[in-house]
Amino acid sequence: MDAVFKALADETRRSILDRLYAQGGQTLGELWAPYAKSMSRQAVMKHLTILEEAHLVTVVWSGREKHHYLNPVPIHSIQSRWIRKFERARMDALSALKSALEEPPLKGKRNA
Amino acid sequence: MDAVFKALADETRRSILDRLYAQGGQTLGELWAPYAKSMSRQAVMKHLTILEEAHLVTVVWSGREKHHYLNPVPIHSIQSRWIRKFERARMDALSALKSALEEPPLKGKRNA
DNA sequence: TTGACATGTAACTGTTTAGTTACATATAGT
């Protein structure tokens, strides 16, 4: 799980996932194109390696071309094993606020 | 948003959030206690600063004591602005699998 | 089989990060 959080900590890698969400099966060269002016092909390759190691991206070789696909499973794990819990805390805060608004303190002035 | 992802990339910080979820209002000293054998108070303080800057933790001073509370809002933002999108990709993959199972290819052998 | 193309590996660099130690400040209690 730590590898997934670490992988998601970098903006370039998150935007690569965005692009693979929009269109799966892109090669390294294709994924590099949007960044070609800002970084080297090797830099993008390193990012892809990190995404693969976190299992956020799967790879299919076809001859000399490496096609990349988004794997949404680790993101789902984070959602279900980690985020869901904190959503409960948020609901608690919301319902506390709600009852505070609906049930003013004894002898308190409403909306004062 | 980048600050939140960066903050969540560290295991110690995630476990601090866990502890604040379990019990809000803990002081620096209290939050440090579980790690006292593995790292200095100042190290924990740095982690708390990073969590505060990402707005994942809010602070209430009471005399010389600093009380920390979990703020679930940024986590909710990640869930609603970022993760939800990739959940769609997962549903697509699941429904593709489902229809592949239900509707075998023309002249294909069922379960062959 | 030669050349072009797509990807991989390795060594290096500058910056960020997680941690340390030492010292400083501020508040509470006697």
Next chain:
DNA sequence: ACTATATGTAACTAAACAGTTACATGTCAA
């Protein structure tokens, strides 16, 4: 006022990280 307690600041270190350049490997196509 004095002392103990709670937190803050600063300077430093080692390791991790994002990026680079140079070179290597493997595959397609004429």
